[in-house]
Amino acid sequence: MQFIDCSYEQHAPEILAIFNHAILNTTSLWEYKARTLDTMKTWFETKAAGNFPVIGALDKDGKLIGFASYGTFRPWAAYKYSVEHSVYLRNDQQAKGLGKLFMLELIERAKAQGYHTMIGAIDLDNKGSIALHEKLGFEHAGTLKQAGYKFGRWLDFVFYQLVLDTPQNPTE
Numbered sequence: 001m002q003f004i005d006c007s008y009e010q011h012a013p014e015i016l017a018i019f020n021h022a023i024l025n026t027t028s029l030w031e032y033k034a035r036t037l038d039t040m041k042t043w044f045e046t047k048a049a050g051n052f053p054v055i056g057a058l059d060k061d062g063k064l065i066g067f068a069s070y071g072t073f074r075p076w077a078a079y080k081y082s083v084e085h086s087v088y089l090r091n092d093q094q095a096k097g098l099g100k101l102f103m104l105e106l107i108e109r110a111k112a113q114g115y116h117t118m119i120g121a122i123d124l125d126n127k128g129s130i131a132l133h134e135k136l137g138f139e140h141a142g143t144l145k146q147a148g149y150k151f152g153r154w155l156d157f158v159f160y161q162l163v164l165d166t167p168q169n170p171t172e
Contacts, residue, residue: 001101006054006067008044014064015056016040018088027123027155028088030148047071052083053109055102065093068102070110073119081116081170099132107136107162114167124156133160 006015020034035043047054047069056067066089073082087102110118120138122129138160146154 001057001098003055003057003102003105006056006064008041011054011056011064011067012037012040012044015054015067015088018064018066018090021091022088025091027125027148027150028129030123030150030155032150051113053106055105055109057098057102059093063090065090066098066102068106070106070115070118073117078172081114081167082119083110083115083117084119084121085110086120095128099129100136103132103136107164111164111166116164116166116170118162118164120160122158122160124158130158130160133162136162138162 016035016037019029019040022028023031023034044054046052050071052069052071054067054069056064059065066087068085068087070083070085073079073084085103085106087099087106089098089102107118118138119141120129120133122133124130124143139162141159141161143159144157147157148155
């Protein structure tokens with residue numbers, strides 16, 4: 001698979017459709033209302049301001065099959081070497097092993113940027129994502145019980161963490 005760097009101008013509508021499917025039909029995103037192109041503009045601006053990648057891949061027809069990114073884990077200075085990542089695939093592209101390829105690319109990019117910890121925040125019922133993270137060496141780092149409420153039920157949240165061998169010379 002060949003990865004591309006996504007942009008608002010070229011990919012916002014397709015990323016928006018993937019986001020909104022996840023919001024309206026799954027517990028992958030703990031939001032209630034669909035996003036808009038305006039929210040996508042802000043999302044891309046935030047990624048660019050933080051120098052965070054937004055990677056994608058195209059199918060044979062040139063349509064986006066999914067995207068992945070990472071961003072600020074927490075906004076305080078001492079967390080500057082930690083990022084929270086996410087991978088979203090178009091509904092018809094799930095369960096094909098593509099998430100692993102996106103994750104491997106994100107890990108390499110995080111290493112290249114000198115990050116030390118990658119954190120995945122996953123709905124406890126998302127067994128596929130949990131299994132993928134474990135296969136890639138992520139370790140369970142905590143559970144928040146009943147941290148969210150969606151689709152008429154309480155949701156538990158698990159954190160998975162991968163410690164990287166970077167940066168070589170961390171500073172405060």
